[in-house]
Amino acid sequence: MNIPYLYDAGALIAIDNNDRRMWARHHLALEDGRDIHIPAVVVSQAWRDSRRQVRLGKFLTGCRIEPVRLETAEAAGILCGKARTSDVVDATVAVMAAGLGAIIWTSDPDDIHALIDAQDTKPAPVIRTV
Known part of the structure; x- marks a missing residue:
């Protein structure tokens, strides 16, 4: 069994x-x-201009784009409160990664580490730097 990857905006x-x-x-x-x-x-x-981001658009077709459901949105909001941050997107990444048991690929490892620490999930998601 392979551990899934979860990409943040830095990876995109x-x-x-x-x-x-x-x-x-x-x-x-x-x-x-x-x-x-x-x-x-x-x-x-990460998305700004379909005409300019053809490469990214093609890349995304090979990935699982996950909707943010109510439970995830609530958990991300609670996590922002615990970590004393307002970055709901990074919090969503942390929550989804914990739920999937995924390795997070990010360009902001410090921000993600703070959220993972506040989440106190065992085992904690692994973080890799882009």
């Missing part, structure tokens, strides 16, 4: 910028049979 921005390391990580994940999850709100953070 890296893909959009044609970052070779991120592309390599992604291809290896697919070769390993990992599921790739992206919260829909993360797409909102």
